[in-house]
Amino acid sequence: MKHTYSLLEKILFLSTGVNKERLRNELRGKTIIITGASSGIGEEIAYFLADFPVHLILVARREAKLLFLKEEIEKKQPKSASIVLTFVTRRKWKPFSPLFISSLRGWM
Numbered sequence: 001m002k003h004t005y006s007l008l009e010k011i012l013f014l015s016t017g018v019n020k021e022r023l024r025n026e027l028r029g030k031t032i033i034i035t036g037a038s039s040g041i042g043e044e045i046a047y048f049l050a051d052f053p054v055h056l057i058l059v060a061r062r063e064a065k066l067l068f069l070k071e072e073i074e075k076k077q078p079k080s081a082s083i084v085l086t087f088v089t090r091r092k093w094k095p096f097s098p099l100f101i102s103s104l105r106g107w108m
Contacts, residue, residue, distance in 0.1 A: 024052050034059040040064035050077045057084045 005013075034040035038049060038060035046058055050073040060066045 031055040031057065033059060035059045037069060038062045043069060047073065057086070059086050062100050
């Protein structure tokens, strides 16, 4: 869900310009890992970078929110970014979960 900024927030936190075309060219084909991708800044960065021709590795603790994020990105940008998901538990990171391995199949 996108946050709608109030007038006060818009005044206090002026937006900075991003040259999207230059950034797109710099990031083309790169692999980007985003931790904390299920909410907050990580989620917003994932949505932002989904428009770019990059490989996204999204990492979060909440698997359900991570899967929802992937579905939302793929609805809006079906072919723009390759997305690999993995999730972290409090005990250990599970980088080789079946979900992670199945997501990598297109890259190998």
